[in-house]
Amino acid sequence: GDSVTQMEGPVTLSEEAFLTINCTYTATGYPSLFWYVQYPGEGLQLLLKATKADDKGSNKGFEATYRKETTSFHLEKGSVQVSDSAVYFCALNTGTASKLTFGTGTRLQVTL
Amino acid sequence: GAVVSQHPSRVICKSGTSVKIECRSLDFQATTMFWYRQFPKKSLMLMATSNEGSKATYEQGVEKDKFLINHASLTLSTLTVTSAHPEDSSFYICSAFPGGGTIGDPLHFGNGTRLTVT
Numbered sequence: 369g370d371s372v373t374q375m376e377g378p379v380t381l382s383e384e385a386f387l388t389i390n391c392t393y394t395a396t397g398y399p400s401l402f403w404y405v406q407y408p409g410e411g412l413q414l415l416l417k418a419t420k421a422d423d424k425g426s427n428k429g430f431e432a433t434y435r436k437e438t439t440s441f442h443l444e445k446g447s448v449q450v451s452d453s454a455v456y457f458c459a460l461n462t463g464t465a466s467k468l469t470f471g472t473g474t475r476l477q478v479t480l
Numbered sequence: 481g482a483v484v485s486q487h488p489s490r491v492i493c494k495s496g497t498s499v500k501i502e503c504r505s506l507d508f509q510a511t512t513m514f515w516y517r518q519f520p521k522k523s524l525m526l527m528a529t530s531n532e533g534s535k536a537t538y539e540q541g542v543e544k545d546k547f548l549i550n551h552a553s554l555t556l557s558t559l560t561v562t563s564a565h566p567e568d569s570s571f572y573i574c575s576a577f578p579g580g581g582t583i584g585d586p587l588h589f590g591n592g593t594r595l596t597v598t
Contacts, residue, residue: 409594412573
């Protein structure tokens, strides 16, 4: 079955540090890949997505590239802010309008 | 656009009572909605797929008689936790696809419902 593996958190960084959150996947077929962010006490918001190999999703300074050869979709940001503190979930689905399979989530804490 | 509204955001109930959670798509029609459960510091666990006009599809291990799902219209799905117990306390999140079914359509989530059973 489909699965998503994320690096264990929490990740604690100082403001303006470089962020990488690793995500690898296994899937049948050709999945679409997503990063969602969850702020404290809230639901999930789509951060970025990629639908085919070598696509790069980007939003709010975050980027992730769909690497089929390494089955990865690592999330990066060059300079994090305190407001980026949240839980980040990597996810995939295969087919249209199908359920998402989530990774375990990685908590990011950014300090001044 | 593509707003999913979930209500209530928080609810406290006593053991043995039932609680209904509503999930509405405000500006689109959703033939399919998904209900997830999130345990503290854990990922999201898919509970069931809610299909408009038909029975929900439950994931393995989820009690269909305990977690009743009704998807009576294209904009509303409800989850009723029946005879709630403290172990049902959790964060429940609904979601839907606003698109017409294109590869890569993202799932849009409600803000979740924090259920506490005392």
